[in-house]
Amino acid sequence: MLKIGDFSALSKISIFMLRNYNEIGLLIPAHIDEFTGYRYYSEEQLTIANRIQALKSMGLGLSTIKGILAEYNNEDSLKRYLTLQAAQKQEEIEILQKQLLLLQTTIKGLGHSTSLSRFNIAIKELPKRSVISYRSTISAYNQEGILWRELSVEIEKQNIQFANPSYNIAIFHNEGFVEHQIDVEVQRAVVGKYRSTAVIKFKNVPATIAATLTYKGGYIQLSEANEAIANWISENGYEFDGPIFNIYHVSPETEPDPDKLITEVCFPIRNK
Structure with missing residues (x-):
C-alpha cells in the first residue's frame, strides 16, 4: 500500500487533485485508516491514475473520464x-480555425475602416418563410x-x-453584374395561404445562410457594400x-430621406 504522498509522487497527480478525485468518486483510496484518516492507495491503482492522466491530456473532462472508466471496459x-x-475535437478545431481567420482578416481591414467596413459583416441565418413574390426584368437598377x-x-x-x-427582399438572379435586362424578384413574408396569379406567386422559401452587411444611407453605397x-x-x-439579395429594413416606401434608409446586403454562402 502507498501513502497518499507516495502515490502522488509516483502518479504525478497532486495531493489536492487526489482528494478531489476521491470526492467525485473518480479514484477512491483502497484503504482509509479509521483512526488517523490517512489515505492509502494500492500499487494497482497506479494504472488507473495513469489512464486518468492520459484521458485528461486528450482534453476530456473529469465527468467524462469517470464515465469512461465505469462503462468502457474493453x-x-x-x-x-x-x-x-x-470527430468532435476535429469539428471544434475547424470552428476555431474559422474564427481565427475571421479575426485576422478583420484586424487587417481595420486600418482603413469605413461605415461599410468588413468589420461590420456578419453571418446570419434567415429563417424559412412563406412569401408573396413578383419577378420580372428591368432595364436599370x-x-x-x-x-x-x-x-x-x-x-x-x-x-x-x-x-x-416582413422581410422586404429584392433578389438579383443574374449571374454577376449586368447593365440591362436585370432579372429581379421582390418578396415580402406573409401569414396564411393565398392564391397565385399570372403576376404574383406564393411560395415557401427555405432558410438561408448569408454573409450580411447592414448600413444606413442611400442606395449609391450598394456597389461599395457588394465589393466589401x-x-x-x-x-x-x-x-x-x-x-x-437586399433586405430593405427602412425603404423609400416609408422614408423619403435617402440618408435615413437602412439596407442589409446579403450574399448566400457555404464553406468551401
Whole structure:
C-alpha cells in the first residue's frame, strides 16, 4: 500500500487533485485508516491514475473520464467512444480555425475602416418563410421601384397579411453584374395561404445562410457594400451559394430621406 504522498509522487497527480478525485468518486483510496484518516492507495491503482492522466491530456473532462472508466471496459467499446470524441475535437478545431481567420482578416481591414467596413459583416441565418413574390426584368437598377409598385397592387387585391418581420427582399438572379435586362424578384413574408396569379406567386422559401452587411444611407453605397462582402467571402474561406439579395429594413416606401434608409446586403454562402 502507498501513502497518499507516495502515490502522488509516483502518479504525478497532486495531493489536492487526489482528494478531489476521491470526492467525485473518480479514484477512491483502497484503504482509509479509521483512526488517523490517512489515505492509502494500492500499487494497482497506479494504472488507473495513469489512464486518468492520459484521458485528461486528450482534453476530456473529469465527468467524462469517470464515465469512461465505469462503462468502457474493453478496447472495442473504448475505441468507438474515443473515435466520436476525436470527430468532435476535429469539428471544434475547424470552428476555431474559422474564427481565427475571421479575426485576422478583420484586424487587417481595420486600418482603413469605413461605415461599410468588413468589420461590420456578419453571418446570419434567415429563417424559412412563406412569401408573396413578383419577378420580372428591368432595364436599370434604379427601376426596381416599378416591381414594388406592381407587388403592392396585387397585395391590395387579396388583402394580404404580412409576417413580422416582413422581410422586404429584392433578389438579383443574374449571374454577376449586368447593365440591362436585370432579372429581379421582390418578396415580402406573409401569414396564411393565398392564391397565385399570372403576376404574383406564393411560395415557401427555405432558410438561408448569408454573409450580411447592414448600413444606413442611400442606395449609391450598394456597389461599395457588394465589393466589401465579396472580398470578405474570398478572404475567409467561403464561396457563393446563390443569388445576392437586399433586405430593405427602412425603404423609400416609408422614408423619403435617402440618408435615413437602412439596407442589409446579403450574399448566400457555404464553406468551401
